[in-house]
Amino acid sequence: MADPKPRDPSVSRTANQRGAARLAAVQALYQMDVGRQSLEDTLSQFGTIHVGREIEGEEYLPADADFFRQIVTGVIKGQLQIDPAVDQALVDTWPMGRIDATLRAILRAAVFELLKRKDIPSRVVITEYVDVAKAFYEDEAPKMVNAVLDQVAKTAGRDNDPVKTR
Secondary structure, three states: OOOOOOOOHHHHHHHHHHHHHHHHHHHHHHHHHHHOOOHHHHHHHHHHHHOOOEEOOEEOOOOOHHHHHHHHHHHHHOHHHHHHHHHHHOOOOOOHHHOOHHHHHHHHHHHHHHHHOOOOOHHHHHHHHHHHHHHHOOOOHHHHHHHHHHHHHHHOOOOOOOOOOO
16 A cells, blocks of 8 residues: 655645634634724734734744734624624524623634635634634533534535545
8 A cells, every 4th residue: 555645734834824813813803802902903913912922821823814814804894794694593592692702703703714715615614613612611612613603604505515635
């Protein structure tokens, strides 16, 4: 049996940079929601401080700064479409205004990607944001994120996105 081709390290590096950008975007959206910071202030602060550095003992991976900006800006510009999509996927007794700010940030960023970034397979988006949820929660929250994002993907017609392989 032939040895499989080694993976292209640039593909892995790009994926890691996007994952770091997603995590930073969630943190920025949380800060904007809770701290009432402007988009410009948040982008500036995260662009120079949080992306790819150590802060208060936490090591932040180098992130794709452009992708980070696309997510944060896209969520803010598309919030009138994103929030109703999240609300529709949540159970009636638990609307978006009732979930905590971190979950709101995770769901908003993920739904932005599901609705606006059709070049990224929905399975990738869902997996990445469930992983982000696991970074913040140990309880049922990651399962809820998975269920909500799966529902949004289905509603948006993205539940059968092909997964690109190399």
